[in-house]
Amino acid sequence: MTEIRQPTLEEVARLAGVGRGTASRVVNGSDHVSPRTREAVEQAVRELGYVPNQAARSLKTRRTDTVALVIAEDEERVFAEPFFAGLVRGISRAVDETSRRLVLSMVPDESHLSRLGQFLTPQHVDGVMVVSLHDALSLPQGPDLPVVYVGRPNDPRACFVDVDNLGGARRAVDHLAERGRRRIACITGPQDMASGRDRLAGYLEALAAAGLAFDPQLVETGDFSEASGANGAAALLDRRPDLDAIFAANDVMALGALREITRRGLDVPQDVALVGFDGSAAAAASTPALTTVHQPLAELGATLVDVLARRIEDPDAEPTSVILSTELQRGESS
Numbered sequence: 104m105t106e107i108r109q110p111t112l113e114e115v116a117r118l119a120g121v122g123r124g125t126a127s128r129v130v131n132g133s134d135h136v137s138p139r140t141r142e143a144v145e146q147a148v149r150e151l152g153y154v155p156n157q158a159a160r161s162l163k164t165r166r167t168d169t170v171a172l173v174i175a176e177d178e179e180r181v182f183a184e185p186f187f188a189g190l191v192r193g194i195s196r197a198v199d200e201t202s203r204r205l206v207l208s209m210v211p212d213e214s215h216l217s218r219l220g221q222f223l224t225p226q227h228v229d230g231v232m233v234v235s236l237h238d239a240l241s242l243p244q245g246p247d248l249p250v251v252y253v254g255r256p257n258d259p260r261a262c263f264v265d266v267d268n269l270g271g272a273r274r275a276v277d278h279l280a281e282r283g284r285r286r287i288a289c290i291t292g293p294q295d296m297a298s299g300r301d302r303l304a305g306y307l308e309a310l311a312a313a314g315l316a317f318d319p320q321l322v323e324t325g326d327f328s329e330a331s332g333a334n335g336a337a338a339l340l341d342r343r344p345d346l347d348a349i350f351a352a353n354d355v356m357a358l359g360a361l362r363e364i365t366r367r368g369l370d371v372p373q374d375v376a377l378v379g380f381d382g383s384a385a386a387a388a389s390t391p392a393l394t395t396v397h398q399p400l401a402e403l404g405a406t407l408v409d410v411l412a413r414r415i416e417d418p419d420a421e422p423t424s425v426i427l428s429t430e431l432q433r434g435e436s437s
Contacts, residue, residue, distance in 0.1 A: 110151040118147040130155055166229050169204045170411060173219065173242065174234045177211035180328070184355055185383035186400065190234065190253070193404020201412060203229070216240055223248060230411045238295040249414035251407055255297040255424075262414055264407045264425045268298045271396040271429035272305025273312075275350050275378040278394070278431055280313035284348035284376055288321040290335035290360060292352035299327075302352040302380060321346060325356045332359025340367065347375060348437070354381035354395055361389060361436070376437040382430075391435035398429050 116126035121140060128136050129144035130153075136144075147153070172194055174181055181187045191207070198205040206228065210216050223231055223242070230249040233242055238257060242250065252263040279287050289306045292299030303322075310317055320342045325331035332351055336359070339346060349364075351357035357379030364375050371377050371391060379386055382397025410423050 110153045112153070112155075115144065115147045115151055115153050118151065119143040166415075167225075167227060168202065169206060169228045170198060170408075170415075171206045171208060171223060171228045171231045172234070173208050173210060173223075173231060175210055175216075175236045175240055178209050181209050184327070185385055186353065186355075186381055187234070189383075189400035190404050193401040194232065194408055195404075196401075197405040197408035201408065210240075213240060216242065230415045232407050232411055235296070237293065247418065249411060249418055251411045251414060251423075253403065253407060255301075260422050262410055262423045264403060264410055264427070265297070266398040266403060266427045267429050268301035269305040269308070271380060271398065271431075272302040272350065272352070273309040274305075274429070274431045275380065275394075275396050276306050276309030277312070278433075279348040279350065279376055279378060279437060280309065280315065282348075282376060282437060285315060286318075286321065286343065286346045287315065287348040287350060288323070288339045288343065288346045290323050290325045290332055290339070290349060290351040290356050292356075293326050294324060299352060306350055318343075325352065327353050327355060329355050329359035329362075332356030333363040334359075336360035336363040340364070340369075348377070349375060350378050350380075352380055354379040354383040354386045354393060357393055357395070357436075358385060358389055361393070371436050378437050382432055386432075386434065389436075394434040394437040395432050396429050397432045399427055403427055 112126055112130065113123055116123045119126060121144060125136060125140060126144050129141050130148070174187065195205055208219055210219055225247055232251055234253040236242065236252060236256060250261065252261055254265050255263050276287060287310065289303065291303045294300055307317060321339065323335035323338050325335045332355060335356065336349060339349065349360055351360050357377055361371060361377055364371055369375055377393065379393050379395040382395050386393035386395045406425055406427065410425060414420065
């Protein structure tokens with residue numbers, strides 16, 4: 104049997120009319136080459152069918168070209184909620200463009216995180232992206248491993264990317280107040296997560312700005328699940344049947360609240376106006392279509408990957424924090 108010989112980097116350089124070092128810089132993604140040279144090398148790579156020796160390159164650069172995405176939730180929630188689907192899609196596309204590989208891990212509790220610590224080392228991955236980390240959980244990664252979080256972590260030295268949760272929640276409640284609603288309730292997100300706390304803070308700020316007194320009977324804690332939205336709406340309506348609006352801290356809970364409100368024979372928005380947070384496709388498809396705060400999940404994922412890539416290239420750089428803007432999308436529910 105005839106062995107098929109793979110083209111070498113030296114042959115790529117010869118065909119492109121450049122030195123081996125220049126060809127290597129192009130193949131390894133360096134910016135320190137001219138556009139004309141880059142095109143010549145890339146054309147030679149295509150013509151010869153050259154494939155870089157990943158194992159050799161990893162030995163030289165001490166890189167694995169693999170990044171990990173850790174989501175601190177169970178599989179059922181990750182695959183059921185639109186937020187995670189949109190974010191993972193954005194991250195996956197952005198990682199593909201960097202020619203790295205993506206490893207996904209779902210870790211709902213501390214025991215899973217402890218086992219994951221054996222994998223989160225520079226020998227296995229170049230960096231880690233962490234989503235939905237609750238206050239009680241800590242990521243067991245090596246000290247030299249770059250980490251970027253979605254959402255503001257407790258560590259002020261950490262890198263993170265987030266959306267404007269406080270400002271988005273405030274816009275949602277401002278909108279309800281501008282529509283003449285005066286008894287505005289809130290179904291919060293988990294209070295052991297920055298996003299849950301920030302959206303509650305935005306609700307409180309908007310009440311104060313509208314001159315509305317805070318009533319603790321109009322607040323119910325949820326966990327971002329549809330069941331907690333339905334149960335939260337039920338508890339609120341039992342305590343305060345005169346409420347005229349609900350801000351739910353995500354779309355999934357808002358849709359659960361919508362189900363409970365209509366089950367009681369109340370009309371949305373005539374009796375109870377309703378606003379969510381996410382901008383999900385499910386919100387647009389509901390009846391009535393849900394007013395919601397849109398967060399740019401594709402941009403969030405791409406920004407997360409970009410911040411991690413820069414962190415991998417320069418681990419000693421100052422921590423980076425990026426806050427992306429949100430936008431109120433008006434539907435028929437308010």
